[in-house]
Amino acid sequence: MATTERPESRSMGDRLYDALFHNYVWRSIFRSGYPNTPRNQMLVVATNVFLHLHPTRIHRTHVKITHTYCLGGLSFFLFLGLTITGVLLMFYYVPSVERAYEDILHLETDVRFGFLMRNLHRWMAHGMVIMVLMHMMRVFYTGAYKPPREFNWVVGVVLLVLTLLLSFTGYLLPWDQLAFWAITVGTNMVGSAPVLGPPNKFALIGGFEVGPNALIRFYTLHVMGLPLLAATFMAVHFWRIRRDGGLARPL
Amino acid sequence: MVAAAQETAESPAVRAKARRARDEELLVWPDLVFVEFIAAMVFLLALTALSITIDAPLLDRANPAVTPNPSKAPWYFLNLQELLLHMDPALAGVIVPTVALVALGTIPYYDQSHEGQGEWLSTPNAWRLMWIGTAVGSIGSILLILFDASIHVRIFEGLTHGKWPVALNFIRTTRSLQNDLPWPASMRDINLDPFLRTDLLGLPKLGLSLDIPGLIVAQIIPVSTMIGLPIILSIVLWKTGEAKTRRDHMIAQFAGFIAVYVVLTLVGTAFRGQGMELLPPWLVKPPVS
Numbered sequence: 001m002a003t004t005e006r007p008e009s010r011s012m013g014d015r016l017y018d019a020l021f022h023n024y025v026w027r028s029i030f031r032s033g034y035p036n037t038p039r040n041q042m043l044v045v046a047t048n049v050f051l052h053l054h055p056t057r058i059h060r061t062h063v064k065i066t067h068t069y070c071l072g073g074l075s076f077f078l079f080l081g082l083t084i085t086g087v088l089l090m091f092y093y094v095p096s097v098e099r100a101y102e103d104i105l106h107l108e109t110d111v112r113f114g115f116l117m118r119n120l121h122r123w124m125a126h127g128m129v130i131m132v133l134m135h136m137m138r139v140f141y142t143g144a145y146k147p148p149r150e151f152n153w154v155v156g157v158v159l160l161v162l163t164l165l166l167s168f169t170g171y172l173l174p175w176d177q178l179a180f181w182a183i184t185v186g187t188n189m190v191g192s193a194p195v196l197g198p199p200n201k202f203a204l205i206g207g208f209e210v211g212p213n214a215l216i217r218f219y220t221l222h223v224m225g226l227p228l229l230a231a232t233f234m235a236v237h238f239w240r241i242r243r244d245g246g247l248a249r250p251l
Numbered sequence: 252m253v254a255a256a257q258e259t260a261e262s263p264a265v266r267a268k269a270r271r272a273r274d275e276e277l278l279v280w281p282d283l284v285f286v287e288f289i290a291a292m293v294f295l296l297a298l299t300a301l302s303i304t305i306d307a308p309l310l311d312r313a314n315p316a317v318t319p320n321p322s323k324a325p326w327y328f329l330n331l332q333e334l335l336l337h338m339d340p341a342l343a344g345v346i347v348p349t350v351a352l353v354a355l356g357t358i359p360y361y362d363q364s365h366e367g368q369g370e371w372l373s374t375p376n377a378w379r380l381m382w383i384g385t386a387v388g389s390i391g392s393i394l395l396i397l398f399d400a401s402i403h404v405r406i407f408e409g410l411t412h413g414k415w416p417v418a419l420n421f422i423r424t425t426r427s428l429q430n431d432l433p434w435p436a437s438m439r440d441i442n443l444d445p446f447l448r449t450d451l452l453g454l455p456k457l458g459l460s461l462d463i464p465g466l467i468v469a470q471i472i473p474v475s476t477m478i479g480l481p482i483i484l485s486i487v488l489w490k491t492g493e494a495k496t497r498r499d500h501m502i503a504q505f506a507g508f509i510a511v512y513v514v515l516t517l518v519g520t521a522f523r524g525q526g527m528e529l530l531p532p533w534l535v536k537p538p539v540s
Binding site for chain 2: 035038041042044045051054055056057058059060061062063065066070073074077078081097101104105108115116118119120121122123124126127129136137140141142143144145146147149150151153154157158161164167168171174175176177178179180181182184185186188189190192193194197209210211247248249250251
């Protein structure tokens with residue numbers, strides 16, 4: 001257990017502070033004191049599983065917004081936001097041809113903040129596609145794919161594909177004319193490939209045309225398969241950033 | 252290798268550099284965590300405001316019997332749907348995106364140099380090359396799209412108040428090469444069965460036939476355009492001395508790719524009306540069933 005750096009406490013304020021941030025319960029959770037000394041500030045990052053994605057120290061230039069524009073972090077933020085709003089939407093949505101469209105209408109009119117959850121999910125999904133594309137451009141133009149970060153670029157391209165597939169599978173779920181025909185056009189493109197196209201299209205939509213089978217397949221991929229896959233690749237992506245020496249820096 | 256590493260680690264210059272690097276470092280808490288928190292809050296608030304003001308689209312219940320005109324894919328695939336108008340569906344829908352993704356994924360393996368990392372466009376010519384690539388990619392793809400929309404015919408007819416000469420009908424669009432040239436019938440339908448002897452393998456006859464003019468229009472011209480124009484760009488940049496290293500060439504190519512991607516997406520989204528006809532955005536009407 002990391003020991004806590006405790007300032008000499010004298011006044012009422014200090015004693016209150018100690019009672020709040022250096023008591024038995026606090027330290028059982030956070031392992032370090034309130035992060036107001038350099039030592040505690042490093043400990044809070046090193047001993048917290050979420051903040052542990054970061055190093056404890058970072059080069060001055062990497063904190064400048066114009067170095068990364070936070071694009072990768074914002075892509076991850078949008079993924080988290082999509083997970084939260086997506087779980088809430090799952091409470092109200094049944095992926096059957098009979099109910100899907102009605103459930104969306106209920107969400108718009110009957111469910112408290114239902115319209116907000118749906119709109120947030122939709123705009124965050126578009127935002128994530130844009131963010132991931134811009135993140136890729138940032139990494140390219142800053143030369144951040146260069147050795148030793150080659151493989152992390154490949155992982156990033158896989159994540160781009162997964163992002164597009166996540167968005168595409170979600171597109172069908174409202175089961176309105178926009179969804180139905182967009183997926184019909186999209187899967188017809190898959191089906192146009194020589195030799196491998198038709199069987200792949202059949203496997204993707206569970207038939208020759210978009211129907212109930214396509215809806216349940218897209219739903220399962222959208223809420224289970226692809227998010228798990230994306231989370232796995234994200235774990236590799238973030239871990240590799242640390243392993244490969246943090247953000248790219250001039251030699 | 253290990254000995255060399257130890258040697259450099261002990262040299263005073265390296266030690267001095269390491270100490271200087273430490274002075275250049277900031278603590279992640281609060282300096283980075285704060286920036287991340289602000290970025291997340293700004294986006295959360297902006298997206299919430301957007302979601303309150305603009306509703307996600309919802310049309311009528313899905314009806315397989317009623318096809319809207321035009322039917323469009325999600326916007327990030329409209330670049331491929333735009334390509335679909337100009338070439339073979341297998342090429343536009345599967346082969347081009349696959350090749351593009353593989354080319355993107357293997358970027359670090361073409362350019363293995365350590366030079367110029369961690370800084371925006373740090374090689375001497377990088378910014379210039381990025382703008383050249385962007386200009387060539389966007390202008391090139393716009394011109395090609397306009398050609399396939401017969402813009403040259405419309406300009407000619409507008410200027411001369413006459414008709415486009417019948418003798419030149421074969422260059423109204425790329426497709427006209429197939430339809431408006433007197434191809435001999437034998438070239439439109441070459442039976443491949445005598446060459447593809449699948450029956451010798453115990454398989455059924457494929458029954459494939461080759462349509463030379465169709466092949467030229469749907470495959471050969473698009474493929475040679477998509478491969479040839481980037482090669483010409485790189486050769487010009489190399490001969491004029493603009494691009495010196497692999498990184499230089501890749502910056503121009505990547506910028507060109509992004510420009511083409513953006514142009515195709517924009518054209519597919521905002522400039523395609525009923526029947527996927529090329530129109531200015533203010534004349535594009537919502538789909539009709």
